[in-house]
Amino acid sequence: MKAYIFDFDGTLANTLPLCFDCFRRVFKEFDNRDVTNDEIIEMFGPTEVDILRKHLKTEQKEQAVHEFLSRYERDHELYIQPDEEIIRVIRSLKDAGYRLAIVTGKGRKAFDLTFEKVGLETFFDVTITGDEVRQPKPHPEGIERAMQVLGVEATETIYIGDSSADVEAGRRAGTEVAAVQWLPVSQTEKFDEQTVRVWHTLKDLEQFEASRRE
Numbered sequence: 001m002k003a004y005i006f007d008f009d010g011t012l013a014n015t016l017p018l019c020f021d022c023f024r025r026v027f028k029e030f031d032n033r034d035v036t037n038d039e040i041i042e043m044f045g046p047t048e049v050d051i052l053r054k055h056l057k058t059e060q061k062e063q064a065v066h067e068f069l070s071r072y073e074r075d076h077e078l079y080i081q082p083d084e085e086i087i088r089v090i091r092s093l094k095d096a097g098y099r100l101a102i103v104t105g106k107g108r109k110a111f112d113l114t115f116e117k118v119g120l121e122t123f124f125d126v127t128i129t130g131d132e133v134r135q136p137k138p139h140p141e142g143i144e145r146a147m148q149v150l151g152v153e154a155t156e157t158i159y160i161g162d163s164s165a166d167v168e169a170g171r172r173a174g175t176e177v178a179a180v181q182w183l184p185v186s187q188t189e190k191f192d193e194q195t196v197r198v199w200h201t202l203k204d205l206e207q208f209e210a211s212r213r214e
Contacts, residue, residue: 001098001156001157001158001176001209001212002098002099002150002152002156002157003098003099003100003101003147003150003152003156003157003158004093004098004099004100004101004157004158004160005100005101005102005103005143005146005147005150005157005158005159005160005175006100006101006102006103006159006160006161007102007103007104007159007160007161007162007163007166008102008104008106008111008114008115009104009105009106009162010161010162010163010183011160011161011162011166011180011183012086012090012102012118012120013080013083013114013118013120013183014079014080014083014183014184015079015080015106015114017079018072018075018076018078018079018080019040019048019072020037020040021071021075021079022048022068022071022072022075023035023040023043023048023051023052023068024040025071026052026056026064026067026068026071027055027056029064029067030056030058030060030063030064030067031056031057031058033057043055044105044163044165045105045136045137045165046105046130046136047105047106047107047129047130047131048068048069048072048106048107048110049065049068049069049107049131050107050130050131052064052065052068053065069109069110072110072113073113076113076114076117077117080114080117080118081118082117082118082119083118083183085202086118086120086202087118087119087120089202089205089206090120090123091123092206093123093209094123096209096213099125099150099151099152100123100124100125101124101125101126101127101128101146101147101149101150102115102124102126102127102128102146103127103128103137103142103143103145103146103159103169104127104128104129104130104142105129105130105136105137106129106130107129107130107131108129108131108132111127111129115127125149125150126146126149126150128142128145128146130142133145137161137163137165137166137168137169138164138165138166138168138169138172139169139172140169140170140172140173140174142169143157143159143169143170143173143175144173147173147175154173154174154175155174155175157173157175157176158170158175158176158177158178158208159173159175159176159177159178160177160178160180160199160205161178161179161180162179162180162181162183162189163179163189164189164191166179167179167191167196176197177196177197178196178197178198178199178204178205178208179191179196179197179198179199180198180199180200180205181198181199181200182199182200182201182202182204
């Protein structure tokens with residue numbers, strides 16, 4: 001194993017409660033429409049901006065996008081804090097010489113804001129956001145681009161995420177795959193542990209890494 005590629009929202013940062021709140025408020029303000037977390041999850045794949053442009057009915061779409069991003073930045077510290085255990089584990093992978101990347105559906109502006117504030121920005125060799133690919137997950141484009149930049153093969157790589165789209169994207173890219181449920185997020189997707197590796201704690205990742213060194 002030479003490379004670890006991660007999803008971001010719900011995997012490295014507990015951003016989903018903030019995302020849900022911002023989407024709910026914008027849909028209510030601009031469409032007078034109440035949306036549930038499950039309805040928002042069904043929209044996931046494209047960036048936040050593309051989700052709003054696609055699903056809002058208002059003609060004030062760009063104003064709604066501006067409101068979403070402004071609220072995301074304004075309320076960020078109310079919802080999201082650095083996770084010292086995640087930082088410790090990522091630092092240990094970096095110190096062990098692994099190549100590290102993030103492939104996320106999040107837009108670059110929102111990603112950069114959170115990436116810096118959660119204390120992970122110094123560890124990763126490449127980050128690819130949703131507005132930098134043509135095809136969102138479960139398409140493997142982002143993972144394939146990350147591997148190309150890292151200079152690794154799929155057989156040397158594991159992709160780690162918290163959704164079925166992440167699992168499918170990793171499989172289509174030909175990497176090993178792990179589905180994670182180690183953050184207290186509102187998205188609690190169920191995985192069949194007979195067909196996919198599931199990590200419930202960061203210790204599971206550490207044990208996997210140790211086994212690959214033996």
